[in-house]
Amino acid sequence: MPMPFGLPPPDPALELFVASHGMSQGLSQTEGAQVIPRAYLRVGDVHAGLFWRNIDSPVATGILALFARVSRKHRATQLDLTALYRTRTGTHRTTGRHAWEFDATLRQGFGRLGLRLNAEFAPREFELGKSWFVEFGPSFQIAKGTSLFANVGRRERSGAPDYNSINVGVSRAVGGNIVLDARYHATDRSELGPRYAGRFVLSARLSL
Template sequence: MIRSSHLPALALLLLPTVAAAQDRDNARYSGDTPGHFSFELGAGTDNRSKGSSKSGNDPYVFGEVQWNASNGFYADLEFETIDSSGSYVETEAEAGWQYSAFGLDFDTSASHKWRVGAVAGHDDAAWEYQFDVIKDFGAVDTRFRVEHSPDGLGSTEAWTWVEGRVRFPLTDSLKASATLGRREQDNAPDYTGWNAGVAYAVTDTTSLDLRWHGTDIEEEGEQYENALVASVLVAF
């Protein structure tokens, strides 16, 4: 893969058309909405990211507090339990900008991650950059995402992830979605990852998710094996 520095990713942060919704289920920014805090807590049977497991296929918990400003900027602090590089907790500080233009929604962000208590010799901190383009087609919403780190966590060096997602309602409370992505990385295997499943809104603040995750490199170890993952999210 082509190595790159921080500069291309930082350039994304300066795009004037950046915007709309991290993975906050397609929430839309409105300049008339005052700034506010939001909170998320949740748990799942496996911590899956980009098709692979970060928790050794074991259950995990996560949480987040986010400030959303009225001009589209946001900042958040997050934690999640993992089992990687000798660490069991990963934390993250993130800042980004949401905006809408040309009939599209955009979201760009930069985040810094730390793995608490990682084994010496494994990178325990990394910068990551994310850029989303979101478009609705009636009841169907789509998202194109690019993520990049110039030097990843653990033994992984530079990596890039590109994915597409399609989501649509089955009922007022039930949504189906599918995601397909490709990860290319230095000092770690390249692979294609995917997931498909449904999310059910139990209440206005609580949702349940059941999803099948997979990759095309199952032979590389259990973290890349296919798995059915159930999770619960409380957001307020």
């Protein structure tokens, strides 16, 4: 049956991300491994779906997110705009369970060299206030399917410490549906405890 307005048919997809340690915006999220299953539908430039990730926190055991993303690409330039509605799972709290987030990512290629700028904004980060995270960095393809990368970031959040972050590493595509990643994360506020401490993380992403 033809789609309305000449749209392509929906393309369902599944992803499974597994990491030796959960990280988000340069901070530790788990005491051990993190698993993130993701399911979505793609219709042209639009993706819509959901994912869940486990966390180790006194107030919740996970976060479920519904998201919609619009991607536009012109030659070597790509822009992604994403809206997420996040809900804490495994929590007994009746307030501060939900939070909106809005992301924008710009990628620009120059042959083997790539540049990436990412911004994440939450009007209210659960029980905390407004939150910004901005990250920028280059990547360089050293061989087919293998790239080196480095990123520097800055987070400012009402009700929590501000900090700068860095991560450097290497990624490797295996076949057409697996990406392996090894990187080191660190912040400039390690004196604040284990969440802010540097650590080495291995991960794998499987796309179906």
